[in-house]
Amino acid sequence: MTTRQGSVLIVSESDDLHAAAMQATLREQYGVATLRLDLRDFPRESGSFRLDGSATTRTLAGLPGLDDVRAVWWRRPHPSRVPAGVRADDDAYRQAECDAFAQGLLWSLPARWVNDPGHDRLAHRKIVQLDTARRTGCAIPETLITNDPGEAREFIENTAGRVVFKRTGTSRAEFAETRLVEPADLDRLGAIRWAPTIFQRYIDPECDLRVVWVDGQEWVVRIDSRAGAGRVDSRLDISVDFSPARLPAAVSKSLATLMGTLGLSFGVLDLRVGLDGMHYFLEVNPQGQFAYLEIKTGLPIFASLAGLLAHGDSAVPGW
Template sequence: MAALATGSVLIVTEADDLHGDALATTLRNQHGLSPIRLDMRDFPRENGTFRLASDGTTRSLSHVMGLDDVNAVWWRRPQPCLVPGSSERTEDHYRQAECDGFLQGTLWSIPALWVNDPGADRTATRKIVQLETAYRAGCAIPETLITNDVDEARSFIASRPGPVIYKRTGTGRGAFTETRIVTAADLHRLPTIRHSPTTFQDYVAAEYDLRVVWVDGIEWAVRIDSQSGVGWVDSRLDTSVGFTPDRLPASVSKSLSTLMGALGLTFGVIDLRVGLDGEYYFLEVNPQGQFAYLEIKTGLPIFHSLANLLVLGDGTVLDR
């Protein structure tokens, strides 16, 4: 085995992230490369410095070696800095902003291949931006209302010819929240959306679901036989059903390519639902989505593809 290289790939994610572990292993096995791992919550417990001088720029974090040698970054799951609290809320906000501004600026200034660009990543996580961009890209979208107006929500639900689902609009960390069909009991709870804008959408009766891992134009599509298990509304709820590699129709691939280009994303995990009418409905794209289980279930070399992108600038896997 070739000697391990260091410092060319940076993985920014939680220390216990299994996806970060899997990519690090793949980089070692496929490219003889030992990546840098960074959990942003370690700052400011650890020291950091950015210096600009006549002979160039240097960046350093006391617990991370080789930042100035980084050629590619997987912006996997960044976190706010973990700043100790004080007795003054105003001071807490100030210190949090200063720490986040320093660490983000230090990292974002690295002239590397970013997967994904942090600005594009942040914008693309906004569900409304996704839906509008997907619509303009030619994707089929279930009719949707996102609102905190109780009367608007009640009117939308009453006007639809079939069932309506509801789901969260934000993407913050927290307990898993499933997509559910609106029931009579839910109608009595509609006033709670006043302080929590909610997504309402036509329920799509499905043949099956698809999860597509997009690696710079390469589609790793997996068919999920969701309708045979408990996840017939939300396919994330059941991993015991069948998972098989699949291919997308050319028209769907073209729309997804347009979507990802417009969002500025190199990488993303896309959820589609194939309706009983044969239409491929776009549900969402998660720039930081989960996909390790798809590789485990199907054997698709998704991590190999991502590693190739970060090291070679091309996610093609020649021996697939």
């Protein structure tokens, strides 16, 4: 297979196992060199952008060859890490300047982006996801996102069946699993005033589906969530059976429209198949985890994403 010259840049944490595995896949299966960048290394290590009449030259955190990058995996970017000074206002100014420089330098690269940073940022907003999914034909559980304790209580009391609650944001704070609302939680609803929360009708599962979307290629994994402890939130329950699956054509079409509308070429989607047979959209993570899905099922997800980064084709021969 012939590919054009240039490397692939992976922007992520320095200890990210997904990034390391992608480096190996690109090297071994596609013969493509990679660069790794943890934005927390800047401004401790310097960067520069030089422009003249004929060319540009970029360096950032000691990385050479940025101008020859063919594709960027915007995997798990961090803000720059600016040491604390004496005045908070000065720290905020320096942080803003460093972030503006690093992001501008990278985002100006004429490369294939997975995902485009602007689309990635917008798609991380749960309200944007849910509203877009509804408009593109996905089934959505009845949902309320609010910081109003009274409205939350009314939703919980008037929803047919049980209700779950979960985070609205996607920061790297401590992982918070989706939980059923219990009677004791009603006495703590006042806390949502300072932390808007998602409340949804609980869907009793036939199974859960985790879909790794790679530029139109669907890698679907069925999770036997009824068999394990994770019937409410199956994301961390690896004790149950995982198996390759397929989506109904109508569901696949809706997800394709959703991802296209969000402008994402990559994402990990969580669906729940209810006892009523409906496929309910729960969320999409533009930087979602998927290595364990490949380990569990043998699906060639890394090869698919590496193909997209290497030459713009996510299809894997033989699959």
